[in-house]
Amino acid sequence: MNFQLGLSNANLGCDRAQCGACAVLVDGRSMNSCTILSARLGRGQQIKTVASLATGPGVAGLHPIQRAYWLEGGFQCGICTRGFIMSTFALLTANPKPDTAQISEALSGNICRCGEYAKIFKAVNTAAAEMRGEKVTYRATPVVVEVQKVATTSPTAAAASKDFEFATPLDTIEQLEPFATAVKKTDGIIDVSGSERQITVKWDPAKLDEAKVRALLAAAGHGVK
Amino acid sequence: MARIEAIRVAQDAEYAASLSDADWHQLSLDPDWQQLVAEQSEMVAGVIATHGHKLPSFSAAASARPTQPEAPRTAFKIAGTDVARMQGIGIVTNLGQYTENMRMPGMLFMRTLRSRYPHAKITSVDISKAQKLPGVKAVLHRGNLPAEYADVFLGAANPTRFLFNEEVFEVGSPIAVVAAESEHVADEALRQIDVQYQVLPAALDFLEAMKATTPKQFTSNLDGTTIAVTPPLVRGDPTNTRADAVVDVIAHKPVEQHVALEVTNGLFWWDNDKLNAVYTSQWAHGVRANLSTALKIPQNKVRVVQPGYVGSGYGYRSGIDLAEVHAAILSKLTARPIKMNYTRYEDFVTRTHRNEFRDEMKLGVNKDGTLAFGQFKVIANVGAQRAGAANGAWFNMQNLYKIPNLKLEAIDVFTNSFKSGPYRCVSHPNGTFALEITMEKAAYAIGMDPIAFRLMNLNEVGNPDTKAPFSNPGIRDCITAVRDQVGWAQKWHAPKANQVRPGVYHGIGMAAHACSHGAGGNPASGQVVINSDGTVQCISANNDIGDGQRTEMMMITAETLGVPLTSVTITPYVDTDLTTDASGTDRDDDDHGRDARRAAHLGNHHAIRRHRSHDRRQRHVRKPADQYRRPRPVRGGDGRAQADPRLGRPQVQRRCDEGQPARDQHRCRHGYGRWQGLQQERCEQDAHPRRGHGVQDLGRDRRPGGLRPGPEVAADRLGGARRRGRGRHGARLDQDHQLRRGSRPR
Numbered sequence: 001m002n003f004q005l006g007l008s009n010a011n012l013g014c015d016r017a018q019c020g021a022c023a024v025l026v027d028g029r030s031m032n033s034c035t036i037l038s039a040r041l042g043r044g045q046q047i048k049t050v051a052s053l054a055t056g057p058g059v060a061g062l063h064p065i066q067r068a069y070w071l072e073g074g075f076q077c078g079i080c081t082r083g084f085i086m087s088t089f090a091l092l093t094a095n096p097k098p099d100t101a102q103i104s105e106a107l108s109g110n111i112c113r114c115g116e117y118a119k120i121f122k123a124v125n126t127a128a129a130e131m132r133g134e135k136v137t138y139r140a141t142p143v144v145v146e147v148q149k150v151a152t153t154s155p156t157a158a159a160a161s162k163d164f165e166f167a168t169p170l171d172t173i174e175q176l177e178p179f180a181t182a183v184k185k186t187d188g189i190i191d192v193s194g195s196e197r198q199i200t201v202k203w204d205p206a207k208l209d210e211a212k213v214r215a216l217l218a219a220a221g222h223g224v225k
Numbered sequence: 226m227a228r229i230e231a232i233r234v235a236q237d238a239e240y241a242a243s244l245s246d247a248d249w250h251q252l253s254l255d256p257d258w259q260q261l262v263a264e265q266s267e268m269v270a271g272v273i274a275t276h277g278h279k280l281p282s283f284s285a286a287a288s289a290r291p292t293q294p295e296a297p298r299t300a301f302k303i304a305g306t307d308v309a310r311m312q313g314i315g316i317v318t319n320l321g322q323y324t325e326n327m328r329m330p331g332m333l334f335m336r337t338l339r340s341r342y343p344h345a346k347i348t349s350v351d352i353s354k355a356q357k358l359p360g361v362k363a364v365l366h367r368g369n370l371p372a373e374y375a376d377v378f379l380g381a382a383n384p385t386r387f388l389f390n391e392e393v394f395e396v397g398s399p400i401a402v403v404a405a406e407s408e409h410v411a412d413e414a415l416r417q418i419d420v421q422y423q424v425l426p427a428a429l430d431f432l433e434a435m436k437a438t439t440p441k442q443f444t445s446n447l448d449g450t451t452i453a454v455t456p457p458l459v460r461g462d463p464t465n466t467r468a469d470a471v472v473d474v475i476a477h478k479p480v481e482q483h484v485a486l487e488v489t490n491g492l493f494w495w496d497n498d499k500l501n502a503v504y505t506s507q508w509a510h511g512v513r514a515n516l517s518t519a520l521k522i523p524q525n526k527v528r529v530v531q532p533g534y535v536g537s538g539y540g541y542r543s544g545i546d547l548a549e550v551h552a553a554i555l556s557k558l559t560a561r562p563i564k565m566n567y568t569r570y571e572d573f574v575t576r577t578h579r580n581e582f583r584d585e586m587k588l589g590v591n592k593d594g595t596l597a598f599g600q601f602k603v604i605a606n607v608g609a610q611r612a613g614a615a616n617g618a619w620f621n622m623q624n625l626y627k628i629p630n631l632k633l634e635a636i637d638v639f640t641n642s643f644k645s646g647p648y649r650c651v652s653h654p655n656g657t658f659a660l661e662i663t664m665e666k667a668a669y670a671i672g673m674d675p676i677a678f679r680l681m682n683l684n685e686v687g688n689p690d691t692k693a694p695f696s697n698p699g700i701r702d703c704i705t706a707v708r709d710q711v712g713w714a715q716k717w718h719a720p721k722a723n724q725v726r727p728g729v730y731h732g733i734g735m736a737a738h739a740c741s742h743g744a745g746g747n748p749a750s751g752q753v754v755i756n757s758d759g760t761v762q763c764i765s766a767n768n769d770i771g772d773g774q775r776t777e778m779m780m781i782t783a784e785t786l787g788v789p790l791t792s793v794t795i796t797p798y799v800d801t802d803l804t805t806d807a808s809g810t811d812r813d814d815d816d817h818g819r820d821a822r823r824a825a826h827l828g829n830h831h832a833i834r835r836h837r838s839h840d841r842r843q844r845h846v847r848k849p850a851d852q853y854r855r856p857r858p859v860r861g862g863d864g865r866a867q868a869d870p871r872l873g874r875p876q877v878q879r880r881c882d883e884g885q886p887a888r889d890q891h892r893c894r895h896g897y898g899r900w901q902g903l904q905q906e907r908c909e910q911d912a913h914p915r916r917g918h919g920v921q922d923l924g925r926d927r928r929p930g931g932l933r934p935g936p937e938v939a940a941d942r943l944g945g946a947r948r949r950g951r952g953r954h955g956a957r958l959d960q961d962h963q964l965r966r967g968s969r970p971r
Contacts, residue, residue, distance in 0.1 A: 003408075008326035009319040011536070013486040015569045021486050021536075051319040062317065070313035077771035078316030079323060079486045079536030113486045114537055114771065140309040143779065143790050181757055 468589025487536020533797025577646025
């Protein structure tokens, strides 16, 4: 898979079927892919890897098992994690509420050389709970970069907007962006766009009016007609 | 100038004494030496005490760390909270790219033919058949190695480990390397190489090897293949002191291999006369220094990328082995990228191991619980490369308990077996293993509770011989916390008091361990870039192999700047072209990284404050020493940060004036003093209107959108135009300049 197909869905670990880092599901069973000759499988088998678990981007799109391994910290260097996740997937598909002994048994073919077992067990239990539909909380929170809202200073609904024509056109369109960025920094300015000849300014009427905007543009270096 | 062998300096007093000042200067830049200082400071303590003054930036006075009062831990918003490691999403999906899965168009695969004998002379290597194999692009061996690499070696003598040795000293020594279109072709080519060996007697048992009757394999005055005998450390009168009871223990610890799940591998290619390497490393800058030295090219001609996804390190991935140099040379010769993948066998056999040890312990103890004397002898099997080990195990024996009369001996023995190197704390755990078994038995011998016995004898002051104080004498708290939490009082009982079944007894024990390293040397540098939209990029060479350091850097950045964590980013990877050295994993120690990390862990506000503001004098010296070769006038805002004249000339400049060309900041990476002179404390965020460094001289504006330039920055930015063309900072500053230009009347 890695060298013929160029994938990275399973990591090679020990290379002798002992560590389980390369585990994938073949027709639902967790197997060490490093020692499977794909030619011997014949045709028609379904190979499931960690790449097929997520349903969308970001934390929300992760499979509960992936989310739990991440947010419960069930990894360190992470080379074994894709294998652990697939073994966990096989377990939780067959047994939605495994006890500790059953988790041990199901993950006995996977080695975490860094030794994060306690958190791996926690992750399995958390994932199982979420897959059963229970509400779960995680130990850690991810750093999710929100899309920055531009109008942090005033409500958009009340915005006023006007197209202005530059008194002297800009030399190039490239000059617009830094100019617009600078203008946007003024309290009350919601958005700025335009071209080398004209500029559209959206502002908060509670804080600014057209005269002030004109003065602001002039002060920033480019007066408007 | 001949390369200075770092480990030999530590072990061979004659060799150390023979070095010139220029040699010491060269040594200070050697990554092997830097690692010794950072990771095995006890090994180099002796030589530094004698010769340390010859090392650049050495300062005995600066070695003593000031004690800082601990501030309350409540003042933090971000540090101390549970934040998921930022690379986690790559790890739980298929998105995080480990080097083993990386490929490049046109890449060749490298395989190495390795010695099957532990000690042999290679009499001939015939590569003619292998060369003819379709798909084979290059075969390299001792007979056709370009002459410029003939004297290249790694590590230290004895024996010298050249790129291809004529006399090999271990199973796995490289004999030839092949670059081919596929791994299978390369494997087949290895089978087509005909090697003739003259098998020589091998030393495999280190206790046998240290006897005078064992044939020598290298020039030495010591018995057999003994490679170093450390002068004993004697305190008081350990031989004539009497004790109520004497405990004898012989502890043996076998060899250990790390068995990192990702085998050592890398991708090497040359571009624009520069070597690029993506490599499984835990210290990208150390690898760069190693490769630069081995290939005889400047460090700025080597770029090492540590991808941030590395299948663990355990200490042995701080440096390189010979195959990495082979791969770089093959890539140069073939003008193709080289994929170098160790096999599991190669990774197991040829990468470094933790030494084998034998500890002969004799401890005298009195009935009142006091320790009378200790005689501890450590013998280490260092394998087939000179690597200090035995006296590294002294650390706990010397420091952990109050032993008024003490003798410590250390012998390192060469054998034709594995190669030894760092392994999760090098040799301290071995010393702990032996010492704590001995302490446990001593407690039994006088009928004392083992924990009470230890607490009674703890040394909490500092090194009894050098008188250096401990920076963190918290071992009593540690032991008592364990005692209370495991329910020691309820569970402990005398030996053999609780028979589970005939011949099998229940027991409970404990061991105490102190460590002198693991969070190593300087520098621990970093940069913070504040974008025009107020978002923050943390740039650091802090190598993360999953333990979360880079996430911590984000947290520290956000905490220090007072911005939301969501506005800070950091890459998972380290690129030596874009970062200043920040030591290896877990080694971002001393004043900056350690404090910063400690702050992140414990919520120690004072630490961050110190991180930001300690030693103001040094803070004003913020350019690599090369900048000081030609003294320039201080010019605010010209992008060339100079020493602040009010604070006197920086030390580094004095050194340059004395005729020693200053190199980059690596020279300051020593544990024997504060990081002096050259640090680039780009983490500093305190706005300073007179400083001419635009990246960090941004004022703070704590509004929800993040950071915005404060008014004092405007003056600084006036100089932006003149910064054009100064690399990365120049580029960013140009943006600033444009911003300013666009917003000012013309």
